[in-house]
Amino acid sequence: MGRFRRFAGNRCSLCWAWVIVAACVGVAGAQTGDRSRPATSGTDLYEDLRLFVDTLAEIERNYVKDVDRRQLIESAIRGMLHDLDPYSNYISPEQLARFNQTVEQEFGGIGIQVTRDLVVSTPLPGTPAYKAGIMPGDRIVEIEGQRTVELPRGRRLEKAIELLKGPPGTTVRLKVFRPSEKKELEFELTRAVIHVSTVLGDHYRKVNGEHRWEYMLDPEARIGYVRITHFGRHTAEELKAALEELKNRGMRALILDLRSNPGGLLSQAIAVCDLFLERGRIVSTSGRSVPPRVWTAHEEGTFAGFPMAVLVNRFSASASEIVAACLQDHHRAVIVGERTWGKGSVQNVIDLDDGKSALKLTTAKYLRPSGKNIHRDVGDGPNDEWGVSPDDGFVVKLSDSELREYFEYRRRRDVISDDGPPKSDFTDRVLEKAVAYLKEQLGLKDSKDEKKDDADRKAGAPSEASAKEAAAKDGAAKRAAPGKTDKPAGAKPAERGKPKRTSQPSGSQSSPDGAGEGEAKDRNRSERRFRSPRRGRASLLFDLPAPAGGVATTVPEHSLGSGLRRVRAVVSLMGVCPRPLGGGWWL
Known part of the structure; x- marks a missing residue:
């Protein structure tokens, strides 16, 4: 203990020395799998820490320049966690503030989304910036009298975020350059609580003078579209509201877009799954020092009776997987797109330093309902089991250049406009593939198929639709043949994934689009037609034992914390905070 007296003159440093001691105790305890005591005695642990204390003391005494002791200690903590795995991190006070804003989906600001160059992508409807008239394309050139070009190089965006965000009710002055008017405009805005939705539609539409997301991708086929950017505190609640709106408008099929979704709260991923399932296992977790957990779905509140397509890409990770x-x-x-990232670990965010900072520590891994692995370990190759691969026939690989075009295309469609979505020559092949599949499930023809059928009829050849129908009948006959199953030997009879029909609320058969009884019959027919594209594979899901009962729509975070103290949140997230790939940063 003698060497620790060197820090006695500085209470802050002594506190941080104890933070490291506590972290080391935790790691030592984890090595034994016994949460009740560390692997080594306190005396042995202090002996092990002498090397660190001596090194820090020598740096302070003899390094050529003055050093920031707290910064050195934080770097030491980061180095220690870096040796564990890529997803365990130390979260500094500054990062913790951004993390909380990401998870809670709220912050004090003005309500604009900006690019790295401080160009406004779009204002958020109803926010101070939106009401003041700040427009997409405006470039922020001055904040509180300070020109943005004079902000520290390499930290310009970070510094601008610090200046623009602040407590609700306070004011901020800024100037923007508007290219269309070729002049600078000055604004004084009062900051407000900004709520950032994680559930978005395809583009904005104007309803009763207000801009709202359009969730109906194809009004004629009644195909809905919802996009989840990450899993925050209110994601399941927002998704449920979007689904209710689509249901009232007569939705017959749904696309759930999880492309570039880096993850988020585990509880919200579970709640989202529960919205679409009536029964069965959702996910299971297990760790060396935490008890195994299994979450199951329950029937209440399920949105069923329609086919679905889920879009993923190489940046879909963690909770989205x-x-x-x-x-x-x-x-x-059906899963459409590219193989996902492959992050199958769960992190607890544990408060440190009286809640001023935090430790994001990997405590468990999760398995998909079939029991298969998702996590990609270092050294795993393309033939190893990891991630989520698209269903057979639904792989759509994008080149890097096409991916960049998609991000730009998506960014433009997210801009608020009174004229509807912008025209573009870009073709979203992943979305197009999903739409074609859903139309086939609904018994509708895609416009491309209709043109091809017309050409085939003129040539006297059987149409593609006729060929598909004949193949479907042949497949149905084979499946109905006695004594033939697709289940492995010894498997129990597995339930199909076909959802049950749910009762409609009174008046729901008459939608705002004017649909009535005929629409309800169409919906019932589409439900009977819906079959999984994976029907040739036996389901392992319902053969797995699952505990009785289900999971509530909102799972309390502390219930996922595996008994660890000071757990702020349980996440399955790529980094400390999601980094935008196509849109920008909210201020």
Whole structure:
């Protein structure tokens, strides 16, 4: 203990020395799998820490320049966690503030989304910036009298975020350059509580003078579209509201877009899965020092009776992989796009330093309902089991240049406009593939198929639709043949992933689009037609034992914390905070 007396003159440093001691005790305890005591005695632990204390003391005494002791200690903590795995991190006070804003989906600001160059992508409807008339394309050139070009290089965006965000009710002055008017405009805005939705539509539409997301991708086919950017505190609640709106408008099929979704709260991923499943396992977790857990779905509040497609890409990770894997294993949705990232670990965010900072520590891994692995370990190759792969026939690989074009295309469609979505020559091949599949499930023809059928009829050849119908009848006959099953030997009879029909609320058969009884009959017919594209594979999902009962729509975070103290949140997230790939940063 003698060497620790060197820090006695500085209470802050002594506190941080104890933070490291506590962290080391925790790691030592984890090595034994016994949460009740560390692997080594306190005396042995202090002996092990002498090397660190001596090194820090020598740096302070003899390094050529003055050093920031707190910064050195934080760097030491980061180095220690870096040796564990890529997803365990130390969260500094500054990062913790941004993390909380990401998870809670709220912050004090003005309500604009900006690019790295401080160009406004779009204002958020109803926010101070939106009401003041700040427009997409405006470039922020001055904040509180300070020109943005004079902000520290390499930290310009970070510094601008610090200046623009602040407590609700306070004011901020800024100037923007508007290219269309070729002049600078000055604004004084009062900051407000900004709520950032994680559930978006395809584009904005104007309803009663207000801009709202359009969730109906194809009004004629009544195909809905919802996009989840990450899993925050209110994601399941927002998704449920969007689904209710689509249901009231007569939705017959749904696309759930999880592309570039880096993850988020585990509880919200579970709740999202539960919205689409009536029964069965959602996800299971297990760790060396935490008890195994299994979450199951329940029937109440389920949105069923329509086919689904889930879109993923190489940047879909963590909690988004939980959702994609669950719906795939249940045969509830077809997965379209690219193989996902492959992050199958769960992190607890544990308060440090009286809640001023935090430790994001990997405590468990999760398995998909089928029991298959999702996590990609270092050294795993393309032939190893990891991630979520699209269903057979639904792989749509994008080149890097096409991916960049998609991000720009998506960014433009997210801009608020009174004229509807912008015209573009870009073709979203992943979305197009999903739409074609859903139309086929609904018994509708895609415009391309109709043109091809017309050409085939003129040539006297059987149409593609006729060929598909004949193949479907042949497949149905084979499946009905006695004594033939697709189940492995010894498997129990597995339930299909086909959802049950749910009762409609009174008046729901008459939608705002004017649909009535005929629409209800069409919906019933589409439900009978819906079959999983993976029907050739036996379902492992319902053969797995699941505990009785279900999971509530909102799972309390502390219930996922595996008994660890000071757990702020349980996440399955790529980094400390999601980094925008196509849109920008909210201020």
